[in-house]
Every structure is written in structure tokens, then in C-alpha cells.
Amino acid sequence: MAKRERVMRMSVEQPLWRALTGYRVLTMLYAVGLFATAYDEFTRPWVAVVYYAVLCAWTLATLPRVANAARCTKRFLAADLTIAVTGILLTPVADAHERVQAGGPTLPSIWTAGAVLAFAIKGGWRWAGLASGLVAVANLVERGSPARDTVHNVILVCIASIAIGYVVEVARASERTLARALEIEAATRERERLARDIHDSVLQVLAMVQRRGAVLGGEAAELGRMAGEQEVALRTLVSGGLVPVSRVSEDAAEGALVRAVDEEPEPSGPVDLRTLLAPYAGARVSLAEPGAPVPLAPAAAREVAAAVGAALDNVRRHAGQDARAWILVEDEPDEVIVTVRDDGPGIPVGRLDQAEGEGRLGVALSIRGRLRDLGGSAELISVPGQGTEVELKVPKDVTDTRGKAEQR
Numbered sequence: 001m002a003k004r005e006r007v008m009r010m011s012v013e014q015p016l017w018r019a020l021t022g023y024r025v026l027t028m029l030y031a032v033g034l035f036a037t038a039y040d041e042f043t044r045p046w047v048a049v050v051y052y053a054v055l056c057a058w059t060l061a062t063l064p065r066v067a068n069a070a071r072c073t074k075r076f077l078a079a080d081l082t083i084a085v086t087g088i089l090l091t092p093v094a095d096a097h098e099r100v101q102a103g104g105p106t107l108p109s110i111w112t113a114g115a116v117l118a119f120a121i122k123g124g125w126r127w128a129g130l131a132s133g134l135v136a137v138a139n140l141v142e143r144g145s146p147a148r149d150t151v152h153n154v155i156l157v158c159i160a161s162i163a164i165g166y167v168v169e170v171a172r173a174s175e176r177t178l179a180r181a182l183e184i185e186a187a188t189r190e191r192e193r194l195a196r197d198i199h200d201s202v203l204q205v206l207a208m209v210q211r212r213g214a215v216l217g218g219e220a221a222e223l224g225r226m227a228g229e230q231e232v233a234l235r236t237l238v239s240g241g242l243v244p245v246s247r248v249s250e251d252a253a254e255g256a257l258v259r260a261v262d263e264e265p266e267p268s269g270p271v272d273l274r275t276l277l278a279p280y281a282g283a284r285v286s287l288a289e290p291g292a293p294v295p296l297a298p299a300a301a302r303e304v305a306a307a308v309g310a311a312l313d314n315v316r317r318h319a320g321q322d323a324r325a326w327i328l329v330e331d332e333p334d335e336v337i338v339t340v341r342d343d344g345p346g347i348p349v350g351r352l353d354q355a356e357g358e359g360r361l362g363v364a365l366s367i368r369g370r371l372r373d374l375g376g377s378a379e380l381i382s383v384p385g386q387g388t389e390v391e392l393k394v395p396k397d398v399t400d401t402r403g404k405a406e407q408r
Contacts, residue, residue, distance in 0.1 A: 013171055013172065014068065017066055017068050017072075017121060020114060020117055023114050023117070025060075027109065028056060028059045031108055034105055038104075041099060042095050043094070043095065047090060047094035051087055051107050052107070055108065059111075062076065077115075077118055077119055077122060077131075080115045083115070084112040084115040084135065084138075087107040088107070089138055091106045094107060100143065101143075106139070116161045120161045120164045121165070124166070125162045125163075125166040125169065128162045129161075132161045132162070136158065189373070192373075207227075207317070209224055212224065269298075271295070273304060273329065274293065274294055274329065276302065276305035280308060281327070285325045286324070288326065289327075292331070294329055294331045295396075300374050304371075306370060307367045307371060308327060308338060310370075311367060312340065315388075319343075319387075320344065325340060335393050336394050338391075339390070342389075345384065345387075346382045346388055347380075347384070367380075367392075374394050374395075375394070378391070378393075
């Protein structure tokens, strides 16, 4: 089936950049409005007019710079903070001394906080502490003495910016952790899918070659021995992992990137499960099915049929070629139940756990793994001397959960 790579970007901080863009524009208008209402009280209003012209031009021209972390460079941050500090220091030059001593607003007013917040979002709490410290020094120089209201405003800006910087750092760490978790989940599912396919094909062939070679003897016996060695090696590789999990995520300026490989969309419309199970019926396999179609999603129907095939393979391998098997299909209102039963000797207690530990993953992956991925279940009941029964349950509204996992 064709594959396509899909790239998803996860960024918790991106909304903060958008909010900062709006904040800078609004606070620029607020600062200009304050000046307009108190124009007559300024001793040198032309100084303020020149500064506000520069401030407005800078704010509007640099809006793309605060769109994301990549564009917000260190050089821009330094220039941005310089404009804010310059406005604070020009306040005593432009405004009346009495207004400055009374705690009047500085020329940039609360626009200064936007410059500090840009440091916080870009570099975290340490950068925020540096920027807020420079703003604090500028405010103290502008006032001439550490008045209560000045100290209050300085402390407020410092605490707020450092807190936001810390939150950004935590958010980035969480993004990396989530990307890694999705990466491991995707790799694990891909490994299990490959393991099921290998078990259903390559391992079965190698096991058959080993058995037939031992029976024929001679050169065939040597070929069978080599096939047995390759089977053991391949089982070890399958149980240990096939897909490196360090391949899919990376950090980017706009958030963590997660690459996922999707299968092409399934054909629309349900599939009659009976048509996929019919080929399994034979002289020693009886199939009992409803008279009406048993519709399932295409992916679900194929996986259920493959699980039934794996169960019948186990019957032939462990119960013998002469063992009989029965397949029962039940179409319930909310789910489909398929039962595979045989008249073999049954499975000794603890044998399944032992086989899984040895890398023989037929039941663990080819049967239970398939049903688990579909949101269903597989229950195996075996009594020594009374055969084995495998009950497969899959919900009717099932979708391909692998695709969902990659989209999360």
C-alpha cells in the first residue's frame, strides 16, 4: 500500500507570539493617546513627537519580527529594548519635572513591557531577568530616586516577565517530551506491524523449510538447519525492535516537528468479512457464518481475517495436519465476534508466556496485537486435551487507530 509522509508542528509558544504582536500595537496607541491628552503639560513636546514617530514606525515595521522565535533575533531584541530604554530616559527631557516627580508615565509607558516580554518568550526567564533589570535601572535614573510607585512597577514587570519566561521553558520541554512520546508510539506500532507481517510470511516459511529438511535428510537437512538458525535470528530481531525511534522528531523555531508516515486512505464503503474468511474453509476447516453480509471497515476486515489465518496456522503447527478447526462468525449489534476452535491437544499452562519470551510472537502480535490496534480484544482459552479456542471481538465502528495515533 502506498505511503505518504505527513509533518505536524506542535508549538505551545506560538500563541504567545501572536498575543505579543497585538500587545505591541495596542500599547503603542495607548502611549500616543496619553501624550495627546497631556500635550500642554510637556515642556518640550517636540521631543516626545519625534520619539513617538520613531516608536510608531518601529512598532509597525517590526511586526513580522515578533511573529515567531526564528525571526525575533538577538539583534532585534537589543534594538527593541534600546528604543524602550531611550524613551524612558528622554521622559525628563520632554515632560515637566513636576509630572516626573509625581510619578507620571514615561514616554513608552507600558509599551516597554512588550520589549521585555519578547526577551522572555525568546530566551526564557534568564533573558527576561536581564531585560527587566535594564528597564529597572532606566526607570530609577529617569525618576532620580527609588520612589515607591517606581519600585512597585519595576518589581511587577520583573516578576511577570520572569514568570512568563519560565512558563515558556516548561512548555518547550513539554513539547519535546510529547514529540518523543509520539515518536516512540509510532515506531512501536510500525515495529509490531512489520513483526506481524514477518511472522505471517517469512518465519512460517523458514519453519517449514527447517521441518521438511530434517525429514528429507542429506543436503536438505543442512539447508533446514540454516533456515532454523535464520528463523531464530529473525525472531530475535523482531522481538528486539525493527525501527529506530530517533528518526521522526526534531526541534524547530516554530515548535517541535513530528513526521509520521501514513497509509493512503482506504477505499470507501465497508467490506463483507465473510468474503475474506471464505478461503480458509476446507476439508478440515468448517466455516459457520450468518446468512447476511457482515460489514466491517476495510482495514478492520483485513486485520480480523489475518488474525484468523494466524490462529489456523497455529492449529496446523501445534495440533498437527490432521486436526480439525471450526470458524464461527457472529454479527452482533455493536461488534463482530469470530471464534476459531480446534480439537487439538491444547496448550500447556505457561507455554504462551514462554513462547513470547523466546521471540515467538504469533499470538502476541499476529492475533492479540491486531485486535488491540482495532480497539477490540482477543481471548485464548485452552484446556490440555480438549483443544484451543480463540475468540476475536472487534467493534463495528472501528477505524484505523494507527492513523489516529499518528495524528495526535
